[in-house]
Amino acid sequence: MRNQHSGMDAWRYIARSEPRPRSIESYLPLILSAAGAVGVLPFAIDRYLHGQWVAAAVDSFLVVGFLALGVFVFKTHKVRVASLTLAFLCVFGVISSVYLHGPQQVYWAFPALVGVFYLVRLREAIVCAVVMMFALIPPVFGGEDPHEATTALLTIGITSALAIAFAMITNRQRTQLLALATKDPLTGAGNRRGLDSKLAEVVNTFQRLGAPSSLVLLDLDHFKSVNDIHGHAVGDQILKSITDIINLRIRVTDSLYRIGGEEFVVVLEGADLHHGAHLAEQLRTLVDANELVSNPSVTISLGVAELKRDETGNDWLHRADAAMYRAKEAGRNTTSISD
Secondary structure, eight states: OTTOOOHHHHHHHHHHHOOSSOOGGGGHHHHHHHHHHHHHHHHHHHHHHTTOHHHHHHHHHHHHHHHHHHHHHHHHOOOHHHHHHHHHHHHHHHHHHHHHHOGGGGGGHHHHHHHHHHHSOHHHHHHHHHHHHHHHHHHHHTSSOHHHHHHHHHHHHHHHHHHHHHHHHHHHHHHHHHHHHHBOTTTOSBOHHHHHHHHHHHHHHHHHHOOOEEEEEEEETTHHHHHHHHOHHHHHHHHHHHHHHHHHHSOTTOEEEEOSSSEEEEEEETOOHHHHHHHHHHHHHHHHHHOOSTTTTOOEEEEEEEOOTTOOHHHHHHHHHHHHHHHHHTTSSOEEEOO
16 A cells, blocks of 8 residues: 555645646535535534534534635645545544434444545545444444444445545556656656646646746757667667656756657756756756767757746746757757746
8 A cells, every 4th residue: 555645635636737727626625625514514503503512513613624624725735634634524523423413323424434535545544444433333332223233333344445445446547547647658757748737736836835946948969860870779778868867966856857859858846047057057067978879979958947927837848948949059068048
């Protein structure tokens, strides 16, 4: 169960990379939190009317918690702590309802389990399910019908087992599909689809937070001649070597994409133009010094651009591309900076 992700982790990836206008999936946290709040609200009102103050207070706490956390996730895209808190509310709501109102409330466990296995990662969801089952044993078996209590707990266990299997398969398929859709098969770098998603995500983050980000676009000089002289197998190995050189130099927060035959883009989040230009010069020097092949030697030309306010991802990429072509026109094996 390594590298597991929750449904909310997947939602965050979609929401951050999705351009405006938003689709219905973007509003999923609001929809789920509203569904939870609407499901509990009538009971809170009824219990206030009947003077059941403790139960009414618990229900009110759940309603406010669902709504507040849903809005928080929708606004910030920070899903980790909010998802854990929502999962806790689901488990707490079921357990408190059964203890306060009797075993007949055990049926709330089923939608709660579905929510938990969507909200949090698999290990955490299993812990929540186990805690819920053991906490429900005393009040459920304290009722008048042991057969019905056994049936309820067994069905909760079966539901949890099915949810575990579904979560494991879904997570694996999601990981495989994402790799196929966003990775270049030759170099392992991201592809153009992955870059488009990343640019949209960075632009959305910049619009919210204003943190600087830069692009370094690089292209191998005279790469067609390298292929003509040494063959495409050598050319492919050079592309892999270029990828290795870049990956060894960039930060773990940076990301690399191959968007053409010999064209690469590095996305530098949280880096201004000065930092991007410094990295570009380091990459240019490293490639030149490695002597990947002789006659002709392998060099790169680079363009650097920092994201501007009210600029789209394509606009940003176009400026970096224009800067790179200026580097080509200046004699190649050089870096050009976009103003």
